[in-house]
Amino acid sequence: MLGQLGENAKFLAGGQSLIPLLKLRFANPEHLVDLNFIAGTSFIKQEAGALHFGAMSRHAEIEHSALARKISVLHDCAAGIADVQVRNRGTIGGSLAEADPSGDWASALITLDTAVHCLGRNGGRTIHLSDFIKDAYTTALAHDELVTEVEVKIPPKGSGGAYLAFKRSAPVYPSASVAVQLTMAGDVCQDAAIALGCVGLTAIRATNAETALRGQILNDKTISAAAEEARAAADPQPDMRGSAEYKRQLVVALLKRAIQIAVRRARGEQVEGAHLYA
Amino acid sequence: MVEEKEKKNGGRWVGASLPRKEEDRLLRGRGKFADDIKLREMTYLRFVRSSYAHARIISVDTSAAEALPGVVCTITGKEIAAQTHPFIEIAPDHIQKVRDYPMAVEKVRYQGEPVAAVVAESASLADDAAELVQVEYEPLEPAINAEEALLDKSILHEEAGTNRVWSGTWEFGDVEKAFRDAAYVVTIDHMHFHRFSSTPLENNVVIGQWEPKEDRIHYWCNNSFPSFAIQFLAAHLAVHFDRIRVQTADIGGSFGIKITSYPQMSVCALASKKAGGRPVKWVETRSEHMVSSAHGNERTFRDTRVALDKNGVITAIASRHIDDCGAYPRYEPLGCVIYSQVFCGTYRFKNARIEFTQTVTNKCPVGPNRGYSRMQHLWFLERVVDICAYEIGIPADEMRLRNYIRPEEFPYTTPNGCVYDSGNYPKMLEVAKKLIGWDDWKKKQAEARQQGRWIGIGIGTTLDSGTNNFGQSQIINPYAPFSGNSQGANCKLDVYGEVVVAVGSCPQGQGHETVSAQVVADVLNISPDLITVRTGFDTERNVHTGFSGTYASQFAVSGLSAVHGAAQKLKAEMKRLAAFVLQTTQDDLEFGVGEQGPEIKARSTGKSINYWSLANIVNVNSAVLSEELQDVTLNCRYIWRAPFKVPDREKKYGNLTLTYSSQLHIAVVEVDRDTFIPRILDYVAVDDCGVAINPAIVEGQVYGATAHGIGAALMETCAYDAVGNMLTSTFSDYTPITAMNIPKIKYGYISTPSPHTYSGAKGMGEGGAAPIHTISAALQDALFAEGVFINDSFNNGDSIFRSLQQREGGQLSNLVRMEKR
Known part of the structure; x- marks a missing residue:
C-alpha cells in the first residue's frame, strides 16, 4: 500500500516520533498508513532460545511482560522509555524503524544477538540489528518495507545485563544511556558487550571498553579503565541535554553503575535497575 | 454540603479547610476555558514569527497565503502601525520614544516576534497559510547578553538611542x-x-471581535489583569474604555505571564475588524508560549x-x-x-x-x-x-x-x-x-x-x-498616573433572596469562589453552600476597578476586603429592612438559618423574615416600603482602597x-x-x-x-x-x-x-x-x-x-x- 501511495506516504505505528514531527510541521506526509489494529502484529513469545516481539508490541506491554524479564536489558529499557503515556502507545518496531539517535531500543538491543524481521513487496528478510541501523534516522528498510518482528536471543546462564539512562525529566529523551551485557565466570569477565546511546549518530558499540573488561577480574580499577574507554568512544553533540564533556562524564558514571548491576544479575541476583532523573 | 464541624477557627468559616467550591467543575474536566468558547462565524489566527533575533524587515509578502482557499485575510505589522498608536511605555524619558506595536514593523527584535498574522476558516488552514507568507530579512547584530547590550554596540530601539531602559x-x-x-x-x-518561565498548563488564548455596528470590541480571553490590558489597549486602539468588553472564563494558570497578552489582544481585534467583524480566535501553541509569551x-x-x-x-x-x-x-x-x-x-x-x-x-x-x-x-x-x-x-x-x-x-x-x-x-x-x-x-x-x-x-x-x-510606579516615572490599590466586589440578595457575590478577580485555581463564600458566610451567619460566587472578569458586571485581576499575591487582602465590605454593606441594608418589617430595633436582630432558609429573627418576638421575603419587598412588592427605605437596593457594591501614600520619588522611600x-x-x-x-x-x-x-x-x-x-x-x-x-x-x-x-x-x-x-x-x-x-x-x-x-x-x-x-x-x-x- 505504501508503495502505491508513493514517497509522500508514511507508516504510522505508535506515533510517538511521527506525531510530534507532524505537530511541529517538520514532517508533512500526504498519506499515513496506520499500522495499528492489524491482527498478529503485537505479541511476545519465546521460541527456540529467543524472545520474539511483534513489531507493534507497545513498550508498556514489554515492560509488564514476565517473559521479557528473562532479558534484563529489555525490561530495564522498556520500563524507562519516556513516560506512561508514551510507553502505552510507542512500539518496539516503530522505534527501531525510526532510528532516532536518542531512541532507547537500538542501544539496548545492540548488546544482544538481535535480528529484525522485515516485510516488503518482494517478501520477507531478516537483518541483524547491527546491519539494520545505518545512520541517524536511517535503516536498511526500503521505503515500502516495514518491521514485523524483533527476535532477541536469550543470553546464556551466567550472563547478566543492564540498561541505564539519565533523563532530565520523565518524558524526554535521555542525555546519555548505556547498555551492558556481561558473561561472567566467577569474578572474571569472559565476554562483554557495551553500547552507548544518545552520544553519537547511532548507538555506539564501545569495543575498546569491551576489550578492557574481557578476561579481567572486575574491580574498581578494571571497571574504571573500561569506563574511560567508553568516555573516549562517545561522540556526543552539546545541546540542552548537556555539554559534550558532561555527556561523556555521564557515560562513565552510567557504565560503572550498569556494570555493577550486570555483574550481580549474572550471579543470579534480582536487582531493579532504575533510570536516573534530574 | 459543607459541615458545621469545619468551623474550627473560633466558630467561624474563615479559617476552615473547606473543599473548594470549584473543585467539582475543575477536577472533573467541566471547567469552561477560553478555548472552549465557540462563536458563530469564528475565524482562527496564526502568527508568522521571526526566525531572527535581530533583523530589518525588507519585505513581507502575504499574497500566496491570501490566495489559499479558506484564508479570510492577513494582517502585517505595517498595517497595524498605520491604524494604531504605539503602546504606552511605563518607562520615562527616552523610552517614551519607543514605537512598540503588537507586531514587528520595521525590525524584528527577538526570535519568535510576530511579523504577520493569517486569519482562516480553520486553525489548520491558518497554520498552512502562515507557512506561505514570505518575509525577507536583513540580519542585524544581536545583543543577547545584558551587560554587552548596555555597551550600545547594536541598539534595539534606535528611536530611544540606547538599550538602557532605566537606571x-x-x-x-x-x-x-x-x-x-x-x-x-x-x-x-x-x-x-x-531566565525561566512559570509555564502555565493553559497557554494564552484570545478571542477578539470588533463589532462593526456598535464599534466596540468584545474579548473572551484568559488575560489575568484585564483592567490593565484595557488601559493599554484603549489608548493604542483609540477606542473608549467602555467600548472594550473583556470576559474571562476559567483560567489554567497564569503565574503573572498572562498579564502581558495585550499585544495579541490588539492583533485579534484588528484582524476581526479586517475580517468584517467576524470573531478571531488565537490559541497559542506551547512553542509560541516558550519563545514569545x-x-x-x-x-x-x-x-x-x-x-x-x-x-x-x-x-x-x-x-x-x-x-x-x-x-x-x-x-x-x-x-x-x-x-x-x-x-x-x-x-x-x-x-x-x-x-x-x-x-x-x-x-x-x-x-x-x-x-x-x-x-x-x-x-x-x-x-x-x-x-x-x-x-x-x-x-x-x-x-x-x-x-x-x-x-x-x-x-x-x-x-x-x-x-x-x-x-x-x-x-x-x-x-x-x-x-x-x-x-x-x-x-x-x-x-x-x-x-x-x-x-x-x-x-x-x-x-x-x-x-x-501602584504609587511605586512613580519612582520609575514621576508622571505615571497610578497610586494605591483597590478592588471591587458586589454582594446582593437576588430577586428570590439568593446571596450572590461578584468579584473583579479572574482566578486560576486559587479558590476565590470558596474563600469569598467563607467570608460572606461569617458576615451573614449562614453556610458557604448558600452563597453563589461569580468570579471571572467581565467588564459589564461592573465590579472591577483599575487594578482588578488576579496577580501579585493579594486576593486574600484586596479581594476579600472588598467582598467583606460589600457583605457588610448588604448586611446593614438587610438590618434596616428587617427592623422595619419585624417592627423592632436593629440591635434586636439575629442573623441565621431557620426553617425557611436563611433568615433574620427578632430576639424579642421570635418573629423572623427569610431572605426571599426581604428581597421580595425591595424588588417586586415595593409599594409596602416606607419612605426612609427607598434607598435600599440589597445590591451593594463596595470598593476597597488600600491605605497607601504616594512614595517619595526622589528618595525612593515609602x-x-x-x-x-x-x-x-x-x-x-x-x-x-x-x-x-x-x-x-x-x-x-x-x-x-x-x-x-x-x-x-x-x-x-x-x-x-x-x-x-x-x-x-x-x-x-x-x-x-x-x-x-x-x-x-x-x-x-x-x-x-x-x-x-x-x-x-x-x-x-x-x-x-x-x-x-x-x-x-x-x-x-x-x-x-x-x-x-x-x-x-x-x-x-x-x-x-x-x-x-x-x-x-x-x-x-x-x-x-x-x-x-x-x-x-x-x-x-x-x-x-x-x-x-
Missing part, C-alpha cells in the same frame, strides 16, 4: 561609614539569576560589597544590579522598583546602596512570573548571607539569627520605608529545623563527608509581598506593599560524585501568611510554589545561543518539573496575623521562590569545601560538573574575597 540608585543610611567601621568586608564579583526577569549582580561587624552582623551592602527585560520594556520597568518591596529581605541592615539598571536585549520580553522581581533580589541576599557566613566561619542558621529582623520589631520599617506588617523568622527557623531533623542531618552530613560524599544543608528565607502600592508573607525552607541535597546530579534528600517548607482564610488552599499553593521553585533551581532555564536562537522552545528541551522530580515536601506553618488587614490575612501564593534560594544554599554548603562558588541560580549536573572542572583552573575562588580588618 536608578537606592541609597539609605551611611554606607561609606559602615564600610569604614566594618570588621569584615566581603566582596563578590559576579552572580547571576537565570513572557519570561521571568534575568538579573546580574556585580561588584557586591558587604560590611559586617565582628559578630557577623551585616551593617551594609553595596551592589550593582543589571536587569535584562528582553526586547520590549512594556510592563517593565516596574520590576526595577518592585524588587525594592523586599529591599532588605528578612534582615536588619540599615545601610545599603543598590545601583539598578535595566536593559533591553534581543530575547523574548519578560513579564511578571511567580515571585516577580523580588525573588531575584531575595536570592541575591540569601547568597550574600551564606557566603559571608562561610567566609567568617559562622553556621548558616546562626548567621541568620544574628541578622534577622526580630519578632518584637514588627511592624518593621525597612531602610526604604516599606512597612513589614508582621512575622517571626526565628520561630519559622525553629519549626523548619525541627521538621527536617536538623541535628540528625548535621550528623549524617559529617559522616557522609568522611566517606567522600557531597551533602549540603541549605536554608532559604524569603518574602512574598502582596497588595502593591510603603510599597501592604502585607508580607514569609517562607522558610530547608533542603538537604546530595551531589552525586559520578554524575554530579543534585538530588534532594529531604525538604521542608514552612509558611507564614498570617490568618489563613482556608488552610488547605494555602497548603496547596505552598506545594505548587515549591514545585515551581525546585523546577527553576534544577531543571528549567530559557536558553539562547550566541545569536539569539532560543534553544528551549519545546517542553522536551525546557523540561518543566513533573511529579517524578518532586521530592516529598514536609509542610509546616506559623501564623503572625497582619495588623494591616481586617482579617489578619496576608497575600500569599507566589511563595518568594524559596526553593531557588534554598537549593542554591544547600549546593553551596555541599561544595564550599571543594572551592566551588554557587554564583548562578540555575544548577544541574552539567553546570556543577563544569564548575568543578573550572575550579581546577583556579578561576572561581577569585570571585569571592574576604578582608578582615
Whole structure:
C-alpha cells in the first residue's frame, strides 16, 4: 500500500516520533498508513532460545511482560522509555524503524544477538540489528518495507545485563544511556558487550571498553579503565541535554553503575535497575 | 454540603479547610476555558514569527497565503502601525520614544516576534497559510547578553538611542561609614539569576471581535489583569474604555505571564475588524508560549560589597544590579522598583546602596512570573548571607539569627520605608529545623563527608509581598498616573433572596469562589453552600476597578476586603429592612438559618423574615416600603482602597506593599560524585501568611510554589545561543518539573496575623521562590569545601560538573574575597 501511495506516504505505528514531527510541521506526509489494529502484529513469545516481539508490541506491554524479564536489558529499557503515556502507545518496531539517535531500543538491543524481521513487496528478510541501523534516522528498510518482528536471543546462564539512562525529566529523551551485557565466570569477565546511546549518530558499540573488561577480574580499577574507554568512544553533540564533556562524564558514571548491576544479575541476583532523573 | 464541624477557627468559616467550591467543575474536566468558547462565524489566527533575533524587515509578502482557499485575510505589522498608536511605555524619558506595536514593523527584535498574522476558516488552514507568507530579512547584530547590550554596540530601539531602559540608585543610611567601621568586608564579583518561565498548563488564548455596528470590541480571553490590558489597549486602539468588553472564563494558570497578552489582544481585534467583524480566535501553541509569551526577569549582580561587624552582623551592602527585560520594556520597568518591596529581605541592615539598571536585549520580553522581581533580589541576599557566613566561619542558621529582623520589631520599617506588617523568622527557623531533623542531618552530613560524599544543608528565607502600592510606579516615572490599590466586589440578595457575590478577580485555581463564600458566610451567619460566587472578569458586571485581576499575591487582602465590605454593606441594608418589617430595633436582630432558609429573627418576638421575603419587598412588592427605605437596593457594591501614600520619588522611600508573607525552607541535597546530579534528600517548607482564610488552599499553593521553585533551581532555564536562537522552545528541551522530580515536601506553618488587614490575612501564593534560594544554599554548603562558588541560580549536573572542572583552573575562588580588618 505504501508503495502505491508513493514517497509522500508514511507508516504510522505508535506515533510517538511521527506525531510530534507532524505537530511541529517538520514532517508533512500526504498519506499515513496506520499500522495499528492489524491482527498478529503485537505479541511476545519465546521460541527456540529467543524472545520474539511483534513489531507493534507497545513498550508498556514489554515492560509488564514476565517473559521479557528473562532479558534484563529489555525490561530495564522498556520500563524507562519516556513516560506512561508514551510507553502505552510507542512500539518496539516503530522505534527501531525510526532510528532516532536518542531512541532507547537500538542501544539496548545492540548488546544482544538481535535480528529484525522485515516485510516488503518482494517478501520477507531478516537483518541483524547491527546491519539494520545505518545512520541517524536511517535503516536498511526500503521505503515500502516495514518491521514485523524483533527476535532477541536469550543470553546464556551466567550472563547478566543492564540498561541505564539519565533523563532530565520523565518524558524526554535521555542525555546519555548505556547498555551492558556481561558473561561472567566467577569474578572474571569472559565476554562483554557495551553500547552507548544518545552520544553519537547511532548507538555506539564501545569495543575498546569491551576489550578492557574481557578476561579481567572486575574491580574498581578494571571497571574504571573500561569506563574511560567508553568516555573516549562517545561522540556526543552539546545541546540542552548537556555539554559534550558532561555527556561523556555521564557515560562513565552510567557504565560503572550498569556494570555493577550486570555483574550481580549474572550471579543470579534480582536487582531493579532504575533510570536516573534530574 | 459543607459541615458545621469545619468551623474550627473560633466558630467561624474563615479559617476552615473547606473543599473548594470549584473543585467539582475543575477536577472533573467541566471547567469552561477560553478555548472552549465557540462563536458563530469564528475565524482562527496564526502568527508568522521571526526566525531572527535581530533583523530589518525588507519585505513581507502575504499574497500566496491570501490566495489559499479558506484564508479570510492577513494582517502585517505595517498595517497595524498605520491604524494604531504605539503602546504606552511605563518607562520615562527616552523610552517614551519607543514605537512598540503588537507586531514587528520595521525590525524584528527577538526570535519568535510576530511579523504577520493569517486569519482562516480553520486553525489548520491558518497554520498552512502562515507557512506561505514570505518575509525577507536583513540580519542585524544581536545583543543577547545584558551587560554587552548596555555597551550600545547594536541598539534595539534606535528611536530611544540606547538599550538602557532605566537606571536608578537606592541609597539609605551611611554606607561609606559602615564600610569604614566594618570588621569584615566581603566582596563578590559576579552572580547571576537565570531566565525561566512559570509555564502555565493553559497557554494564552484570545478571542477578539470588533463589532462593526456598535464599534466596540468584545474579548473572551484568559488575560489575568484585564483592567490593565484595557488601559493599554484603549489608548493604542483609540477606542473608549467602555467600548472594550473583556470576559474571562476559567483560567489554567497564569503565574503573572498572562498579564502581558495585550499585544495579541490588539492583533485579534484588528484582524476581526479586517475580517468584517467576524470573531478571531488565537490559541497559542506551547512553542509560541516558550519563545514569545513572557519570561521571568534575568538579573546580574556585580561588584557586591558587604560590611559586617565582628559578630557577623551585616551593617551594609553595596551592589550593582543589571536587569535584562528582553526586547520590549512594556510592563517593565516596574520590576526595577518592585524588587525594592523586599529591599532588605528578612534582615536588619540599615545601610545599603543598590545601583539598578535595566536593559533591553534581543530575547523574548519578560513579564511578571511567580515571585516577580523580588525573588531575584531575595536570592541575591540569601547568597550574600551564606557566603559571608562561610567566609567568617559562622553556621548558616546562626548567621541568620544574628541578622534577622526580630519578632518584637514588627511592624518593621525597612531602610526604604516599606512597612513589614508582621512575622517571626526565628520561630519559622525553629519549626523548619525541627521538621527536617536538623541535628540528625548535621550528623549524617559529617559522616557522609568522611566517606567522600557531597551533602549540603541549605536554608532559604524569603518574602512574598502582596497588595502593591501602584504609587511605586512613580519612582520609575514621576508622571505615571497610578497610586494605591483597590478592588471591587458586589454582594446582593437576588430577586428570590439568593446571596450572590461578584468579584473583579479572574482566578486560576486559587479558590476565590470558596474563600469569598467563607467570608460572606461569617458576615451573614449562614453556610458557604448558600452563597453563589461569580468570579471571572467581565467588564459589564461592573465590579472591577483599575487594578482588578488576579496577580501579585493579594486576593486574600484586596479581594476579600472588598467582598467583606460589600457583605457588610448588604448586611446593614438587610438590618434596616428587617427592623422595619419585624417592627423592632436593629440591635434586636439575629442573623441565621431557620426553617425557611436563611433568615433574620427578632430576639424579642421570635418573629423572623427569610431572605426571599426581604428581597421580595425591595424588588417586586415595593409599594409596602416606607419612605426612609427607598434607598435600599440589597445590591451593594463596595470598593476597597488600600491605605497607601504616594512614595517619595526622589528618595525612593515609602510603603510599597501592604502585607508580607514569609517562607522558610530547608533542603538537604546530595551531589552525586559520578554524575554530579543534585538530588534532594529531604525538604521542608514552612509558611507564614498570617490568618489563613482556608488552610488547605494555602497548603496547596505552598506545594505548587515549591514545585515551581525546585523546577527553576534544577531543571528549567530559557536558553539562547550566541545569536539569539532560543534553544528551549519545546517542553522536551525546557523540561518543566513533573511529579517524578518532586521530592516529598514536609509542610509546616506559623501564623503572625497582619495588623494591616481586617482579617489578619496576608497575600500569599507566589511563595518568594524559596526553593531557588534554598537549593542554591544547600549546593553551596555541599561544595564550599571543594572551592566551588554557587554564583548562578540555575544548577544541574552539567553546570556543577563544569564548575568543578573550572575550579581546577583556579578561576572561581577569585570571585569571592574576604578582608578582615
